[in-house]
Amino acid sequence: xxxxxxxxxxxxxxxxxxxxxxxxxxxxxxxxxxxxxxxxxxxxxxxxxxxxxxxxxxxxxxxxxxxxxxxxxxxxxxxxxxxxxxxxxxxxxxxxxxxxxxxxxxxxxxxxxxxxxxxxxxxxxxxxxxxxxxxxxxxxxxxxxxxxxxxxxxxxxxxxxxxxxxxxxxxxxxxxxxxxxxxxxxxxxxxxxxxxxxxxxxxxxxxxxxxxxxxxxxxxxxxxxxxxxxxxxxxxxxxxxxxxxxxxxxxxxxxxxxxxxxxxxxxxxxxxxxxxxxxxxxxxxxxxxxxxxxxxxxxxxxxxxxxxxxxxxxxxxxxxxxxxxxxxxxxxxxxx
Amino acid sequence: xxxxxxxxxxxxxxxxxxxxxxxxxxxxxxxxxxxxxxxxxxxxxxxxxxxxxxxxxxxxxxxxxxxxxxxxxxxxxxxxxxxxxxxxxxxxxxxxxxxxxxxxxxxxxxxxxxxxxxxxxxxxxxxxxxxxxxxxxxxxxxxxxxxxxxxxxxxxxxxxxxxxxxxxxxxxxxxxxxxxxxxxxxxxxxxxxxxxxxxxxxxxxxxxxxxxxxxxxxxxxxxxxxxxxxxxxxxxxxxxxxxxxxxxxxxxxxxxxxxxxxxxxxxxxxxxxxxxxxxxxxxxxxxxxxxxxxxxxxxxxxxxxxxxxxxxxxxxxxxxxxxxxxxx
Ligand SMILES: Cc1ncc(C[n+]2csc(CCOP(=O)(O)OP(=O)(O)O)c2C)c(N)n1
Ligand SMILES: [Mg+2]
Numbered sequence: 001x002x003x004x005x006x007x008x009x010x011x012x013x014x015x016x017x018x019x020x021x022x023x024x025x026x027x028x029x030x031x032x033x034x035x036x037x038x039x040x041x042x043x044x045x046x047x048x049x050x051x052x053x054x055x056x057x058x059x060x061x062x063x064x065x066x067x068x069x070x071x072x073x074x075x076x077x078x079x080x081x082x083x084x085x086x087x088x089x090x091x092x093x094x095x096x097x098x099x100x101x102x103x104x105x106x107x108x109x110x111x112x113x114x115x116x117x118x119x120x121x122x123x124x125x126x127x128x129x130x131x132x133x134x135x136x137x138x139x140x141x142x143x144x145x146x147x148x149x150x151x152x153x154x155x156x157x158x159x160x161x162x163x164x165x166x167x168x169x170x171x172x173x174x175x176x177x178x179x180x181x182x183x184x185x186x187x188x189x190x191x192x193x194x195x196x197x198x199x200x201x202x203x204x205x206x207x208x209x210x211x212x213x214x215x216x217x218x219x220x221x222x223x224x225x226x227x228x229x230x231x232x233x234x235x236x237x238x239x240x241x242x243x244x245x246x247x248x249x250x251x252x253x254x255x256x257x258x259x260x261x262x263x264x265x266x267x268x269x270x271x272x273x274x275x276x277x278x279x280x281x282x283x284x285x286x287x288x289x290x291x292x293x294x295x296x297x298x299x300x301x302x303x304x305x306x307x308x309x310x311x312x313x314x315x316x317x318x319x320x321x322x323x324x325x326x327x328x329x330x331x332x333x334x335x336x
Numbered sequence: 337x338x339x340x341x342x343x344x345x346x347x348x349x350x351x352x353x354x355x356x357x358x359x360x361x362x363x364x365x366x367x368x369x370x371x372x373x374x375x376x377x378x379x380x381x382x383x384x385x386x387x388x389x390x391x392x393x394x395x396x397x398x399x400x401x402x403x404x405x406x407x408x409x410x411x412x413x414x415x416x417x418x419x420x421x422x423x424x425x426x427x428x429x430x431x432x433x434x435x436x437x438x439x440x441x442x443x444x445x446x447x448x449x450x451x452x453x454x455x456x457x458x459x460x461x462x463x464x465x466x467x468x469x470x471x472x473x474x475x476x477x478x479x480x481x482x483x484x485x486x487x488x489x490x491x492x493x494x495x496x497x498x499x500x501x502x503x504x505x506x507x508x509x510x511x512x513x514x515x516x517x518x519x520x521x522x523x524x525x526x527x528x529x530x531x532x533x534x535x536x537x538x539x540x541x542x543x544x545x546x547x548x549x550x551x552x553x554x555x556x557x558x559x560x561x562x563x564x565x566x567x568x569x570x571x572x573x574x575x576x577x578x579x580x581x582x583x584x585x586x587x588x589x590x591x592x593x594x595x596x597x598x599x600x601x602x603x604x605x606x607x608x609x610x611x612x613x614x615x616x617x618x619x620x621x622x623x624x625x626x627x628x629x630x631x632x633x634x635x636x637x638x639x640x641x642x643x644x645x646x647x648x649x650x651x652x653x654x655x656x657x658x659x660x661x662x663x664x
Pocket of ligand 2: 510511512514516
């Protein structure tokens with residue numbers, strides 16, 4: 001990152017999210033936070049991400065809710081139109097399906113349906129991804145499911161500083177944003193030194209996580225780290241991989257991806273959710289539409305298995321995308 | 337914000353109700369003639385509910401309603417011309433023709449959301465009330481929905497949350513005794529929807545939804561409770577719809593005797609008779625009022641029909657307020 005760090009303590013992903021909420025609440029009284037168990041009396045969230053906020057800003061602005069996902073997201077919709085900047089927490093991405101009506105039918109569409117008279121500047125934060133045997137109903141990443149809805153912005157950071165900078169931007173954005181926080185980033189994700197005043201990261205801008213010349217891997221969220229590991233593994237064989245961390249899934253940074261693809265001519269799209277009907281299909285198609293004749297070979301896609309997420313550790317790891325499945329795809333791309 | 341100081345006479349209530357009825361009649365005629373094609377859910381018969389509720393609200397208070405919303409839109413004060421233009425999908429409509437009758441929004445009147453998804457307005461109404469509570473702006477949010485909507489999960493989640501947070505919100509069930517083609521008893525486990533409030537520690541009241549004065553009084557109590565920080569109220573206004581679920585529904589599932597009995601309770605002739613008997617109105621005065629309303633609605637219809645449809649460029653505007661590159 002380009003920020004000049006003057007602090008020396010290394011921030012975790014959790015710290016990045018927590019500080020973004022804290023700073024947003026401090027700078028704008030319209031920012032309110034609610035979700036299951038998010039207030040300090042209830043522990044400050046299941047992963048303590050909201051710890052300290054209710055003590056600092058009061059239980060009017062930071063509220064624990066009943067287990068009522070439709071009521072949570074619906075309250076965010078109404079409050080956002082009324083002038084608040086609500087940040088609603090839906091504990092796990094799977095549970096957002098319970099509130100899909102509020103997010104997809106209402107948050108995403110009310111601005112359009114009103115002819116621009118109202119806006120819905122809400123943020124929904126949610127933990128996603130498979131790790132540690134939570135099984136089929138607690139491990140999904142609903143990226144393509146919601147990316148297909150016109151009117152939503154979808155953000156999926158991979159690092160603490162991006163978590164900070166992107167969450168600040170989501171909260172300040174005039175449109176509804178879905179903020180995906182991968183569970184693995186909370187446990188063993190990389191730590192970083194955050195600046196005293198960390199930068200905001202604009203929505204829709206990708207980051208070159210590793211510059212390279214031979215193959216481009218386009219990815220986001222936790223999978224960025226798998227892609228970087230794969231890049232390191234093939235570097236020993238002289239394959240120089242560029243890793244693009246999209247950071248924002250919708251709208252995605254076409255320009256950065258197409259520029260890189262035009263240079264390397266070999267592209268792999270990698271994400272944890274399954275390949276069929278996924279984000280990779282969209283990115284791959286756009287690259288083919290723009291650069292077909294210049295490519296050395298077809299854009300390859302890698303993801304996890306198109307199955308429900310299994311419980312047993314052996315099955316879960318067989319299900320999951322990882323550095324070696326990405327490495328295999330990179331090597332295949334270089335053969336084209 | 338002070339409690340409502342506006343004084344609304346019974347004649348004013350009648351004017352609003354007559355405007356609703358007249359709009360409904362004229363839409364109906366246009367649809368029957370084939371001049372206008374739209375998915376239309378008539379509020380004919382339910383005029384007193386919207387009129388009574390809105391009589392207890394200030395213009396800055398919020399209302400969230402449903403696809404069967406014409407009565408609410410008009411009672412809350414959405415201007416006739418803008419409303420007609422939106423119903424007919426015109427560029428000059430409240431929503432530039434992009435919402436249509438099921439999605440009217442007009443913030444200047446406090447008409448914030450009209451949803452086509454049964455029950456979805458209640459959680460959103462809570463959000464408006466939540467921000468009023470935090471912000472201390474003194475506003476109250478009312479939310480309309482049908483009897484059928486009281487069977488959907490969102491209703492129950494919303495009532496519970498409103499109660500837990502003591503939100504300044506009023507849930508208004510327009511109980512017209514049918515959900516689409518299903519009679520109340522066939523789809524609802526209680527006979528009094530107001531009783532459902534008890535499950536959430538909330539005040540629930542049932543009121544004659546064909547009597548705008550009774551509705552207004554119940555609403556005024558609920559508004560006072562909400563403004564005093566004493567929390568939400570569920571009002572069940574029992575009424576009827578005379579024109580089936582939507583345009584094109586012959587209503588064969590409604591028993592003829594039931595319909596005839598309901599017509600006896602039609603809120604419009606009923607209020608008209610009371611105005612003459614109890615409120616000292618003269619027949620000439622009321623006829624003049626009716627003529628005036630009819631002329632205004634006829635003009636709004638004529639104007640709307642004469643205005644252009646939105647330009648096709650509007651297809652792509654208003655999806656986002658800000659795009660990655662900057663402004664929309
Ligand atoms: C979630 C959902 N399910 C089904 C429908 C289709 N639908 C539209 S209106 C309606 C009946 C609703 O009845 P009620 O709540 O009593 O309202 P009313 O139409 O009588 O005003 C149904 C089933 C819908 N719009 N939304
Ligand atoms: Mg009904």
